[in-house]
Amino acid sequence: MKKKKNKIDGSFAIIEHNLAYSEAFKSLSIYSKWLYMEFKLRFHGDNAKHIIFKQEEIKKIMAIGTFYKSRNQLIERGIIDVINRGGLEKQPAIYGLSDRWKKYRTKDFIKLDIKDILPKIYNTSFKEGHKFMGNRFKKKNIYSGQI
Numbered sequence: 001m002k003k004k005k006n007k008i009d010g011s012f013a014i015i016e017h018n019l020a021y022s023e024a025f026k027s028l029s030i031y032s033k034w035l036y037m038e039f040k041l042r043f044h045g046d047n048a049k050h051i052i053f054k055q056e057e058i059k060k061i062m063a064i065g066t067f068y069k070s071r072n073q074l075i076e077r078g079i080i081d082v083i084n085r086g087g088l089e090k091q092p093a094i095y096g097l098s099d100r101w102k103k104y105r106t107k108d109f110i111k112l113d114i115k116d117i118l119p120k121i122y123n124t125s126f127k128e129g130h131k132f133m134g135n136r137f138k139k140k141n142i143y144s145g146q147i
Contacts, residue, residue, distance in 0.1 A: 013043075014040065015036075023104055024077040024079060024099050028079075029069075029070065029071045031066050032070040035062070035070040035074065038060050038061055046109075050096065051096065053092060075112060076114065078098055078100025078101040078109065079097075079100075080103055080120065081100070082096075083096045083097065085117075087109055
């Protein structure tokens, strides 16, 4: 029995030549390129706009902070898009592969601001005009009347 030479076992990811040699892809960090490969491994032909990363899965791939920086680079260069932000009640974010990268660094490129797409939900900084409440949980010294 003859074996086929080009038999492929398991899943694989393909990067189009146009993307691989584009300015958008060349300017990515190595982590962003690796993350793009993870996106492509999750792409099965019919889910281009429905690629999900759960928090537990991200931690197995790379550090969370690295994931966010890499994801932001991919979004800024038009390689992926955020379809659904997720986050509420531990819902995962849904991403989609994009072809905006084809117009990267041209006047027709649709630039997306990460701060508009993914605003911070919680802002813990102290703002001017807020009333300072102090530390309300310190025990009072009942003998001297001081805090």
